[in-house]
Amino acid sequence: xxxxxxxxxxxxxxxxxxxxxxxxxxxxxxxxxxxxxxxxxxxxxxxxxxxxxxxxxxxxxxxxxxxxxxxxxxxxxxxxxxxxxxxxxxxxxxx
Amino acid sequence: xxxxxxxxxxxxxxxxxxxxxxxxxxxxxxxxxxxxxxxxxxxxxxxxxxxxxxxxxxxxxxxxxxxxxxxxxxxxxxxxxxxxxxxxxxxxxxxxxxxxxxxxxxxxxxxxxxxxxxxxxxxxxxxxxxxxxxxxxxxxxxxxxxxxxxxxxxxxxxxxxxxxxxxxxxxxxxxxxxxxxxxxxxxxxxxxxxxxxxxxxxxxxxxxxxxxxxxxxxxxxxxxxxxxxxxxxxxxxxxxxxxxxxxxxxxxxxxxxxxxxxxxxxxxxxxxxxxxxxxxxxxxxxxxxxxxxxxxxxxxxxxxxxxxxxxxxxxxxxxxxxxxxxxxxxxxxxxxxxxxxxxxxxxxxxxxxxxxxxxxxxxxxxxxxxxxxxxxxxxxx
Numbered sequence: 001x002x003x004x005x006x007x008x009x010x011x012x013x014x015x016x017x018x019x020x021x022x023x024x025x026x027x028x029x030x031x032x033x034x035x036x037x038x039x040x041x042x043x044x045x046x047x048x049x050x051x052x053x054x055x056x057x058x059x060x061x062x063x064x065x066x067x068x069x070x071x072x073x074x075x076x077x078x079x080x081x082x083x084x085x086x087x088x089x090x091x092x093x094x095x
Numbered sequence: 096x097x098x099x100x101x102x103x104x105x106x107x108x109x110x111x112x113x114x115x116x117x118x119x120x121x122x123x124x125x126x127x128x129x130x131x132x133x134x135x136x137x138x139x140x141x142x143x144x145x146x147x148x149x150x151x152x153x154x155x156x157x158x159x160x161x162x163x164x165x166x167x168x169x170x171x172x173x174x175x176x177x178x179x180x181x182x183x184x185x186x187x188x189x190x191x192x193x194x195x196x197x198x199x200x201x202x203x204x205x206x207x208x209x210x211x212x213x214x215x216x217x218x219x220x221x222x223x224x225x226x227x228x229x230x231x232x233x234x235x236x237x238x239x240x241x242x243x244x245x246x247x248x249x250x251x252x253x254x255x256x257x258x259x260x261x262x263x264x265x266x267x268x269x270x271x272x273x274x275x276x277x278x279x280x281x282x283x284x285x286x287x288x289x290x291x292x293x294x295x296x297x298x299x300x301x302x303x304x305x306x307x308x309x310x311x312x313x314x315x316x317x318x319x320x321x322x323x324x325x326x327x328x329x330x331x332x333x334x335x336x337x338x339x340x341x342x343x344x345x346x347x348x349x350x351x352x353x354x355x356x357x358x359x360x361x362x363x364x365x366x367x368x369x370x371x372x373x374x375x376x377x378x379x380x381x382x383x384x385x386x387x388x389x390x391x392x393x394x395x396x397x398x399x400x401x402x403x404x405x406x407x408x409x410x411x412x413x414x415x416x417x418x419x420x421x422x423x424x425x426x427x428x429x430x431x432x433x434x435x436x437x438x439x440x441x442x443x444x445x446x447x448x449x450x451x452x453x454x455x456x457x458x459x460x461x462x463x464x465x466x467x468x469x470x471x472x473x474x475x476x
């Protein structure tokens with residue numbers, strides 16, 4: 001899916017970042033992001049890769065949609081896609 | 096288009112700013128009237144847009160003469176039958192196939208990967224191509240990643256290729272490239288699409304500038320929009336404004352994620368690994384430059400060149416009579432709705448899909464089946 005999911009960068013080690021998605025910490029690869037990423041930044045994750053660093057002033061608005069979706073039950077399709085994207089990480093296997 | 100009652104799972108309208116949403120709905124009604132053609136048809140090319148439109152019941156706030164159509168925006172759905180056949184043949188030969196979840200159920204000529212799996216083939220669902228690479232590192236078996244997705248997803252595949260792959264890993268690319276299929280839709284004789292809403296996150300990679308040539312050539316405007324309900328409404332208002340003023344151009348209504356030049360690093364990775372070639376999109380047409388295939392430099396990790404994949408054995412069987420009634424192609428081309436299909440909601444259900452559009456969470460039929468496609472929530476402005 002092309003929605004992607006935003007998360008907050010906690011640590012950066014070379015081309016791997018540990019990113020927090022609503023309490024779930026996952027490794028995300030930084031190979032394809034075009035701006036420097038540091039702890040505290042928000043990135044947009046798509047299938048385990050950061051594709052964009054989200055400008056700080058845009059974070060609140062970006063997170064709103066996801067927060068509403070994540071309150072939905074497991075049967076909601078769009079929410080399920082967002083949860084899959086969160087599990088789509090840099091290789092350690094999804095829960 | 097038939098009006099459906101919302102299914103019980105459809106979410107009531109929840110806008111973070113209902114007053115703003117109502118104002119935009121009024122603008123849509125006013126602009127549609129001012130354009131004065133009925134209906135005004137615009138197309139988006141993104142499963143996530145359709146999910147948000149259906150889930151938040153946005154069609155209930157559109158004027159009745161505004162037709163917002165989902166085009167070929169579901170990469171799983173447009174994966175062509177022979178591409179699925181290639182994966183099925185490899186799986187039945189003992190190769191481990193890793194792929195994104197929805198690809199498992201997409202029908203080939205006679206079988207899907209799920210059918211092959213039921214017969215003993217090893218098929219692994221992964222969330223990321225990086226997980227498929229990990230799988231290959233843990234085994235000596237040949238692992239083929241059956242890669243689907245548009246350019247946004249192809250970037251991830253390109254990135255793992257450039258990182259270096261284990262010897263037993265290769266890629267069967269069914270990646271597709273969206274800009275060329277917009278040309279096909281614009282040129283269709285049944286064509287009535289007056290504007291395109293482009294998907295924000297694909298444009299994050301390609302940049303909005305990529306649509307400028309399309310607009311010049313076809314005189315059809317393109318507006319890049321985000322995924323939040325208000326983002327989509329704002330994108331549609333802008334698109335109708337541009338249609339109304341008669342000066343076709345590209346407008347970026349998602350500046351928080353999309354720039355004119357896009358993500359240059361990701362584009363470099365994408366084009367270093369892939370080249371665009373012509374090929375069929377399921378049910379739609381041959382799309383010049385619509386398929387992404389591995390460049391010759393990467394022949395060693397191209398499953399099509401590593402294995403001799405002979406799918407002709409599958410062609411002796413013909414698809415079931417039901418499959419021949421499926422109108423997925425017309426739905427993805429925007430000339431029919433799921434409710435125009437005799438199979439929709441009866442023989443074709445998410446649990447027992449006949450066509451690819453009912454398989455994927457980005458497919459129009461599955462989205463409409465979950466949320467209701469055109470819910471009449473009452474009290475539309």
